[in-house]
Amino acid sequence: MSRGTAAALARPYRLSMPVTALTIACLIRDQRLLDCCRLRLGDTALRLEPLDWSADPVAQLRQRRAGFDGLLLERGALDGENGQLLRDSGLLLPAVVIGEVSGDIDYHPTELHLPPDQLEQLPYSMDAAISGFLRKGMEAGNPAASSPGCEQLSAQDQDAAHWKPVSRLKGRLGYLGVFYKRDPSRFLRKLPDQEREHLLGSLERTYRDLLLSYFRDPAAANQALESFVNTAFFCDLPVTKAVEIHINMIDNFDKQLKMEGHKSDFLQDYRLALIDVMAHLCEMYRRSMPPDLPMSPALTSLSATKADSAATA
Numbered sequence: 001m002s003r004g005t006a007a008a009l010a011r012p013y014r015l016s017m018p019v020t021a022l023t024i025a026c027l028i029r030d031q032r033l034l035d036c037c038r039l040r041l042g043d044t045a046l047r048l049e050p051l052d053w054s055a056d057p058v059a060q061l062r063q064r065r066a067g068f069d070g071l072l073l074e075r076g077a078l079d080g081e082n083g084q085l086l087r088d089s090g091l092l093l094p095a096v097v098i099g100e101v102s103g104d105i106d107y108h109p110t111e112l113h114l115p116p117d118q119l120e121q122l123p124y125s126m127d128a129a130i131s132g133f134l135r136k137g138m139e140a141g142n143p144a145a146s147s148p149g150c151e152q153l154s155a156q157d158q159d160a161a162h163w164k165p166v167s168r169l170k171g172r173l174g175y176l177g178v179f180y181k182r183d184p185s186r187f188l189r190k191l192p193d194q195e196r197e198h199l200l201g202s203l204e205r206t207y208r209d210l211l212l213s214y215f216r217d218p219a220a221a222n223q224a225l226e227s228f229v230n231t232a233f234f235c236d237l238p239v240t241k242a243v244e245i246h247i248n249m250i251d252n253f254d255k256q257l258k259m260e261g262h263k264s265d266f267l268q269d270y271r272l273a274l275i276d277v278m279a280h281l282c283e284m285y286r287r288s289m290p291p292d293l294p295m296s297p298a299l300t301s302l303s304a305t306k307a308d309s310a311a312t313a
Contacts, residue, residue, distance in 0.1 A: 024126065025064075025093070026050040027057055027073035033098065033116060037072060040122040044183075048072065058082045065091055070130055071107070075099025078106055094133035096125045101209055101227070103219025110136060112230065113223040115209070120195075120202035121231040123186060128230035135287060182288075187236040200241075203231060207245050211253075214273045225273075229280040233288075239278070246274045 024041075026048045028034045038048055049068070051057040058078075061068070071093040078086070086092070087108060095111040098119075105111065112129045114121060188196055210224040232242055250267050257264040 021045050021047055022069040022130070023047050023049050023067055024070040024072050025061060025068040027071065027077040028098065029053060029074060029077065033074060036116075036119050037098070037122060040119050041126070044123045044126075044186075046070075046123065046126050058085060061086065062089060062091060068093060070094040070096075070126060070133075072096050072098070072126070073106065075106060075113075083107055094126075094129040096122070096129050101213075101220050101223045103217055103221075103223060112226060114227055115205075118202045118205055118227070120199045121206070121227065123183075124231040124234040125227065127183070127234050128226075182234050182236070184236075186234070188238075188241075189236070199231075199235065200245075203228060203237070204245055204249070206231070207249055210277075211249060211270055211273055214270065221273075225276060225280060229277060229284060232277075232281055233284045239281070242277060242281070243274065246270075246277075 022045060024046050026034065026037070028037065028050065034048075034050060041048060051060045061071075073095065075097050076099065083106065092108050095107050097106045097111050097113050098116055099106075099113070101113050101115055110129075110132060112125050112132075114125050184190065188199065191199065206224055206228045210221055210228060213221040213224060215221075231237070250270060254264045254267055257267075
């Protein structure tokens, strides 16, 4: 046995998924914002494909739907009519909306939201959007099949209604794509020092958004909570670091309130936010565990042989 083979066998077995390039349709008007998004996704397997704003971007989405695996859009890029048109056409994709976290829905209920000052988290948000889309199995976003007036859809819309983006993604990512979407190379502990500090700063801003809206605006708080938890999971943020972010944020609020002559006893109630974060994070880790995988014929035969040997011993 060669030294390389021995070393490979000595390493613990770990399931992994091949790196598959995914094409993300992009509906962003602001050129600076688009450039920033490209920069953040530059070293990932996610390739941005901006749509031409001089033409009808919704029509482009419908015509080129088979070539897209996700959607990145600027808040307000889709008005209510166009958003409804995409939904009625069955054109639902994993989506991240860049803009202020307000609790509003731009495209569909499972979209994720990320403020422009937190773009360090964009690769993790896109991973989370794709993984969540697969997990929840939106049946290719087919409300058209059950919506009133479905029989009046055009032939193109009927084709879209039968389009299966979930099946497409599963085919491209493989069966384990739903469970093993995390990219170890983007784990917090493996990032360069400066990049790691930038990501932590972004997470702190997200957590601040969560606290500020937690009791005042539940819908916005839920979007901030999803953003924080998704990034924490996909960057493998240590639980102790999440607790540290909470404690530091509450301490800063406490100092500011006391300097302004206000009481700060109510800050204890924000422990609920931390509990909420931990509960959601635990659920994400639970969902990341795949079901038992079918054994290969060779392993099945080996198991049967061992069982027979044990029975006759």
